[in-house]
Amino acid sequence: MTTAPAPTLILWDIDRTLLYVGDFDRQVYREAFADVVGRPAAVFPARGTGMTMPLAIQGFLRDNGVAEEDIADFTRRMIEQLPTRLSGHRAAIRERGILMPGAVEALRAVHEHPDLIPTVVTGNLRSSALIKLTTLGLDRFLDAALGGYSSDDPHRPALVAIAQRNAHRRHGAVFTRANTVIIGDSLEDVRTGIEGGARVIGVASGTTTPEQLTRAGADIVLPGLKDVPGLMAAIASGGA
Incomplete structure (x- = not known):
């Protein structure tokens, strides 16, 4: 057999x-950060690292001076926003x-x-x-x-x-x-x-x-x- x-x-x-x-991932990071943290981000994650999104967001928050006690809550809140914000750029992603x-x-x-x-x-x-x-x-x-x-x-x-x-x-x-x-x-x-x-x-x-x-x-x-x-x-x- x-x-x-x-x-x-x-x-x-x-x-x-x-x-x-392109920069659409960074754009949604920027949008979510400003909404959750209440100020614009000045430093952005390196491109092309392959890091998972939750870990990248934690590093992003730390690099922008967010207090350690706020990292977990802010990460959760940003993660909740990211897919919806990315979906809002569908037409531009399709084009570019x-x-x-x-x-x-x-x-x-x-x-x-x-x-x-x-x-x-x-x-x-x-x-x-x-x-x-x-x-x-x-x-x-x-x-x-x-x-x-x-x-x-x-x-x-x-x-x-x-x-x-x-x-x-x-x-x-x-x-x-x-x-x-x-x-x-x-x-x-x-x-x-x-x-x-x-x-x-x-x-x-x-x-x-x-x-x-x-x-x-x-x-x-x-x-x-x-x-x-x-x-x-x-x-x-x-x-x-």
């Missing part, structure tokens, strides 16, 4: 891997947002492969992630319900296990490092895979260089997503 091959869970990062919304080169073709190839299960693991809140994906038309290539989001856990490596459990409940297979792959552009994506239990395909489409991704421990590093056969071969390679 022939045993069907075990499926592979593909965990896509979103920002700078699949799409780029960017699909990373090769993203649609790569997503389609993974989506259509019978042994691959595509979802996301991202530092975005679930609602914010879905706003970005739906606004730029990428949600059709992903089973977003299986994903791991910073609204599930602010510790990004923990999101791998969340997605693996979700996929197990849906598909019945057991997902481990052997059949889970993260595709992302940042050092946080690499750390997430190493600590969370997934192989990592680094994509040098963001602010992190191929050399940095390699030194951080990515199993395979690609210059981008335009070489779809190369990406599919990397997924199938088992990290060798």
Whole structure:
């Protein structure tokens, strides 16, 4: 009797891997900060770090001189506002947002492969992630319900296990490092895979260089997503 091959869970990062919304994330941070704190922010988070949104907001508040005793409450209040504020920029994101080169073709190839299960693991809140994906038309290539989001856990490596459990409940297979792959552009994506239990395909489409991704421990590093056969071969390679 022939045993069907075990499926592979593909965990896509979103920002700078699949799409780029420019300064809209910073804009909603700016709007929420002014509303919650009562004054404009002067310092903003670094771009392209891959940090989860709750941790980025905590650092944002501290960098702007918010008292430590107010951090937890202000973080909660800002998080409550961010998806609604981002949704208010949908039309501008649709007009000015960017699909990373090769993203649609790569997503389609993974989506259509019978042994691959595509979802996301991202530092975005679930609602914010879905706003970005739906606004730029990428949600059709992903089973977003299986994903791991910073609204599930602010510790990004923990999101791998969340997605693996979700996929197990849906598909019945057991997902481990052997059949889970993260595709992302940042050092946080690499750390997430190493600590969370997934192989990592680094994509040098963001602010992190191929050399940095390699030194951080990515199993395979690609210059981008335009070489779809190369990406599919990397997924199938088992990290060798």
